[in-house]
Amino acid sequence: xxKKQYRKFEGALAFVKHEAFAPVILLSAAILALLxxxxxxxxxxxxxxxxPVTVGVGAxxxxxxxxxxxxxxxxxxxxxxxxLEIKRELVVGELSKAKQAALPFIAAVGGMxxxxxxxxxxxxxxxxxxxGWAIPAATDIAFAVGVLALLGSRVPPALKVFLLALAIIDxxxxxxxxxxxxxxxxxxxxxxxxxVGIAVLVMLNLRGVTRVAPYALVGLFIWICVLKxxxxxxxxxxxxxxAIPLVPAPGDQRSLLVKLEENLHPWVNYGVLPIFAFxxxxxxxxxxxxxxxxxxxxxxxxxxxxxxxxxGIFSFSYAAIRSGLAGxxxxxxxxxxxxxxxxxxxxxxxxxxxxxxxxxxxxxxADIRIGVLLGSIASAIVGYMVLKQAATPIAREKAVAT
Numbered sequence: 298x299x300k301k302q303y304r305k306f307e308g309a310l311a312f313v314k315h316e317a318f319a320p321v322i323l324l325s326a327a328i329l330a331l332l333x334x335x336x337x338x339x340x341x342x343x344x345x346x347x348x349p350v351t352v353g354v355g356a357x358x359x360x361x362x363x364x365x366x367x368x369x370x371x372x373x374x375x376x377x378x379x380x381l382e383i384k385r386e387l388v389v390g391e392l393s394k395a396k397q398a399a400l401p402f403i404a405a406v407g408g409m410x411x412x413x414x415x416x417x418x419x420x421x422x423x424x425x426x427x428x429g430w431a432i433p434a435a436t437d438i439a440f441a442v443g444v445l446a447l448l449g450s451r452v453p454p455a456l457k458v459f460l461l462a463l464a465i466i467d468x469x470x471x472x473x474x475x476x477x478x479x480x481x482x483x484x485x486x487x488x489x490x491x492x493v494g495i496a497v498l499v500m501l502n503l504r505g506v507t508r509v510a511p512y513a514l515v516g517l518f519i520w521i522c523v524l525k526x527x528x529x530x531x532x533x534x535x536x537x538x539x540a541i542p543l544v545p546a547p548g549d550q551r552s553l554l555v556k557l558e559e560n561l562h563p564w565v566n567y568g569v570l571p572i573f574a575f576x577x578x579x580x581x582x583x584x585x586x587x588x589x590x591x592x593x594x595x596x597x598x599x600x601x602x603x604x605x606x607x608x609g610i611f612s613f614s615y616a617a618i619r620s621g622l623a624g625x626x627x628x629x630x631x632x633x634x635x636x637x638x639x640x641x642x643x644x645x646x647x648x649x650x651x652x653x654x655x656x657x658x659x660x661x662x663a664d665i666r667i668g669v670l671l672g673s674i675a676s677a678i679v680g681y682m683v684l685k686q687a688a689t690p691i692a693r694e695k696a697v698a699t
Contacts, residue, residue, distance in 0.1 A: 319566040320443035323645070326571035327670070330579035342579055359524070367576045368653060371569050373520055373534035375646075378565050379438075379468050380538025381558045388543055391462045400614060400623035401462035407613025408463070408641050409434040409470050412605030416597035426594050429655040431478065432665065433601025433672065435471045435647030438464040439566055441640045444677050451688035453628030460637050463610070471647055472535055479654040480528050487526035491533070494519035498540035507546040507553045512537060529654065570646055577649045580666040590667060598648065598668025603675045606642035611635055636684035642676030644669055 333342040346364040353359065361369070392398040412433035420426040441464055445457055497515050506512075516537035524530040541554045589595075614634055617623040626634070652665035 318443070319570075320440045322567055322571050323440060323574050326575040327578035327645075330575045330577075331582075334579035335582050339581065346576055346579075359521070364576055367573055368650070369524060369530040370520075372573060372650065373531045374561070375534070375565050375569050375573070376472070376531040377516070377534035377538045378558065378561045379465070379472070380535035381541060381554055381561070382465055383469055383535075384539050384541070384543060385554060385558065386462060386465055391458055392466070396624065398462070400617055400626070401459055402466055403617040403623060404459075404610045404614045404638075404641075405463050405466035405470060407609035407611075408436065408467060408606050408638075409609070411609030411612075412601035412642075415605040416601045419597040419600065420593045423593060426597070426661075429594060429598070429652060429661075429665070431471070431474045432648050432652045432655060432669070433598050433605055433644060434467075434474070435644045435651055436464045436467040436606070436641045437643050437645040437647055437673070438468065439570060440643045440645050440673070440677065444640055444643065444681050445637070445684070447681065448684055448688070452633065452684060453626065455626035456629045456633055456637055459626045459629075459634075460640060463637075463641060467641070468647065471651065472532065475529050475651065475654060476532055479651070483527040484525060487522045488528070491519050491522035491526060494522060495536060495540075498537060502540045502542055505542065505544075505546070507542055507549075509553070509557070512541060573646060573650070577653060578666055578670070580663045585663075589663075590671075592664060594661060594664035595668035595671065598644075598652075598665065599672035599675070602642040602644045602648065602669070602672030603679075604642075606644075606676065607635065607638040607680075610638035610641045614638070630687060632687035633684060636680050636687055639676050639680030639683060642680070643673045644676075645673045648673070 330342070333339065346362065348363045349360060350363055350366050351358060351360040386392040392401070413430045416430050416433050417427060420429070438461070442457070442461060445452060445460055494515050498512065498519075501511050501515070516533065519536060520530055520533035523533040538554075541557060543552050543554045545552045611634060614623075615631075618625050648669045649666065652669065656662070656665060
């Protein structure tokens with residue numbers, strides 16, 4: 298009996314550590330937010346998110362509601378992790394060689410351009426709504442890779458690498474979009490101080506400093522400066538990450554960047570992202586109607602994710618492979634590439650985040666969330682089904698054997 302219980306515990310522990318568990322937590326947090334917002338406890342949910350939180354040192358005071366601390370503060374940690382992944386992939390990973398990087402780069406461009414065009418086409422007559430053009434252009438790494446992980450050996454390893462590289466480039470594109478298109482009035486003084494902080498980071502890197510504390514302190518300083526500058530504060534996380542050394546210290550087998558990336562993954566996947574989802578996915582369904590669901594903004598987002606992403610990713614990938622600019626993922630067939638392209642339509646975290654930047658008024662918050670949830674969930678289901686059906690006979694036999 299004890300052995301049986303121990304095996305069950307081992308199985309549960311293995312599932313928790315599995316890549317597919319992170320999206321389960323993420324989706325659960327979003328569902329919990331929806332349930333709370335549409336229950337008699339909605340006042341508690343709203344009150345929690347609007348709780349004022351003040352942090353100050355001397356004359357420097359930062360006073361924001363809890364929701365903004367989550368979106369500006371906690372998400373900076375997520376973007377820091379994304380920055381670490383981008384640097385590693387560009388320097389020593391799949392994106393370090395032009396031939397390897399060509400396919401995911403071209404696919405990512407298609408996956409950002411086509412969804413944006415679909416959104417713009419649907420919302421062309423509304424100047425305010427047009428500011429949300431980038432919402433369906435993003436891919437949620439954790440969710441997309443997690444769904445792919447559910448298929449196990451049915452999917453060739455090269456296809457997973459392709460999706461991961463595609464999502465990382467997609468996130469890099471989202472970071473650039475945020476920096477250039479969703480930036481408020483700039484403060485030259487704050488940006489100047491942030492530049493000083495960046496110079497210090499470069500100096501730490503060049504001197505081979507491999508302790509976490511100096512980078513963390515300077516990164517916090519940059520975050521405060523960027524927060525006060527008008528540029529979104531989460532970009533400070535990316536800037537700090539790019540300065541983290543990738544070369545191991547003498548006598549050490551792993552670099553500081555690799556250690557931080559490994560240590561932060563569980564905190565971000567099981568902490569930061571679910572908290573963000575809980576804080577931003579709660580939408581009131583009171584007075585919801587078919588007209589509301591099929592409104593221009595929700596449909597622009599949903600169709601941009603569900604149709605624009607797979608069309609953009611697959612068509613650009615097909616053109617790149619047929620023209621010889623890039624190679625086809627080893628062991629993958631065209632139907633599997635279609636399936637992965639559909640998984641690219643899972644915008645979720647990044648789409649919600651960009652939506653929060655695009656529209657500050659609460660009136661459009663429900664539109665954003667409805668569109669993101671519909672498009673992301675539909676993309677996850679269809680992408681999974683296509684990949685499951687497209688598995689090669691050998692892959693199916695391996696999957697059954699394991």
